Amino acid sequence: MSFEFRKHRNGSRETRADANRATGRVSMAPATRAIRAAATARLAPRSDRDPIAFSTLAAELATELPRAVHAALAGFKLWGGDEGTLLLTEAPLDNPLPRTPTSRGTEIELPVAEMALATVGMALGVVLGFRGEAQGRVIQRLYPVPEERDAQTSASSGVRLQFHSETAFDPNRPDVLVLLCLRADPGGAAVTTFACAGKVLAHLSDSQIGILRQPRFKTGVDASFGGSTNSDHDPTVSPIYGSDTDPGILIDTDLMRAADPNDELAIKALMALNRAVENASLGVVMRPGDMLLIDNRRACHGRSDFRANYDGRDRLLLRAMVAYDPWRRSGERRQRSLVQERVGR
Ligand SMILES: O=C(O)CCC(=O)C(=O)O
Ligand SMILES: [Fe+2]
Numbered sequence: 001m002s003f004e005f006r007k008h009r010n011g012s013r014e015t016r017a018d019a020n021r022a023t024g025r026v027s028m029a030p031a032t033r034a035i036r037a038a039a040t041a042r043l044a045p046r047s048d049r050d051p052i053a054f055s056t057l058a059a060e061l062a063t064e065l066p067r068a069v070h071a072a073l074a075g076f077k078l079w080g081g082d083e084g085t086l087l088l089t090e091a092p093l094d095n096p097l098p099r100t101p102t103s104r105g106t107e108i109e110l111p112v113a114e115m116a117l118a119t120v121g122m123a124l125g126v127v128l129g130f131r132g133e134a135q136g137r138v139i140q141r142l143y144p145v146p147e148e149r150d151a152q153t154s155a156s157s158g159v160r161l162q163f164h165s166e167t168a169f170d171p172n173r174p175d176v177l178v179l180l181c182l183r184a185d186p187g188g189a190a191v192t193t194f195a196c197a198g199k200v201l202a203h204l205s206d207s208q209i210g211i212l213r214q215p216r217f218k219t220g221v222d223a224s225f226g227g228s229t230n231s232d233h234d235p236t237v238s239p240i241y242g243s244d245t246d247p248g249i250l251i252d253t254d255l256m257r258a259a260d261p262n263d264e265l266a267i268k269a270l271m272a273l274n275r276a277v278e279n280a281s282l283g284v285v286m287r288p289g290d291m292l293l294i295d296n297r298r299a300c301h302g303r304s305d306f307r308a309n310y311d312g313r314d315r316l317l318l319r320a321m322v323a324y325d326p327w328r329r330s331g332e333r334r335q336r337s338l339v340q341e342r343v344g345r
Helices: 029-040 051-064 067-079 111-124 197-201 206-212 264-280 326-332
Strands: 085-089 126-130 140-142 161-164 176-183 192-196 217-219 240-242 247-249 256-258 282-284 291-295 299-303 316-323
Touching (some): 029 051, 067 085, 067 111, 067 291, 111 126, 161 264, 192 197, 192 291, 197 240, 197 264
Antiparallel strands (some): 085 291, 161 299, 176 291, 176 316, 217 256
């Protein structure tokens, strides 16, 4: 399966038509009826009230996904797709779609889209929530709010969201991030950007890669998890890791720094890495029903700025985090819970 994502250039304004020339996209349409019926049944479990029953039902519904989706998911898991990403299309959505909230914590019901997202998440691994984000909900809502217009958070819109790995500071970070677009931004210009490690390394010298493979760096903790930067307690990390043939990347353009402020070589290598990520990056403008899977080890991701009017018609996405091996994190959860109570070391 081959996907052709458009090259994303810093600052460029892409049009929908340009950015979505993906070939070989895999449609979820054949599963629409089954997902919609199960999610809207009178006693259907809800992700917030009964996340275990909800995700178990989602796992059952994975049998309704077309074989082509399962084949694509297997390729993504084994090799990270072509770019550390996979784009599924025509996911079932709620109809009519509620208005996009304009403040954090506003409740909207999205049973169909939530179930569509969880079905793919449970086909791939297990969906987990994080206490530090959206009160631990396994399905999170992403939309712009005025208070965070210029922040480095998923609720910003006035600034680009810098390239990052999801919860970079957490050694047990999620393996995969799944984003489902319910409503595009009014200008149709919000680009979700990503860069896969293999392509990034092609822009670096062997000696730069050698330095980036060493634990000479520190990364801060996201604001949503209580936030810290420049603390001695910040975790020490290697931005490049894994095998030469299938490398991993761990970055946070905003929060990562050389552990020793006098380590000139590390400072220069990190600058080169950030440039390499820009040069290797691609982007996609997601349209309603598009579901973008991002491998959180083989790729890093970000987002362009975009217009938000806070009028109920702004961009609206759902997000889920997937763990391939939930056992690895079981010490961080209460018994029979899908919520990670703590992150980091
Ligand atoms: O809004 C997007 O397209 C990506 C946001 C993001 O980085 C995230 O939700 O982790
Ligand atoms: Fe992110």
